Amino acid sequence: MTVRLRDAGFVTEEFIALGATTNRTPEQEEHLTDLKREMTQRLLRAGTSEVYELL
Incomplete structure (x- = not known):
């Protein structure tokens, strides 16, 4: 299984x-x-699916 961090503002510039x-x-x-x-x-606070995207 491969996942990546979603670009949802969790890691700021x-x-x-x-x-x-x-x-x-x-x-x-x-x-x-x-x-x-x-x-x-x-x-x-976020759910796993909000943080990671399954590739």
Whole structure:
């Protein structure tokens, strides 16, 4: 079985950009941690079929 993450806003552009940033400042690290928590909550509230697409 192959699945992929749906493009439903679970992973934000801000998260991707900040995650790709090298040499993050302590403030950026803290913000990235906050973004991870927010994403986790979005994912946990959603049903599996809302998050993943069966290929």
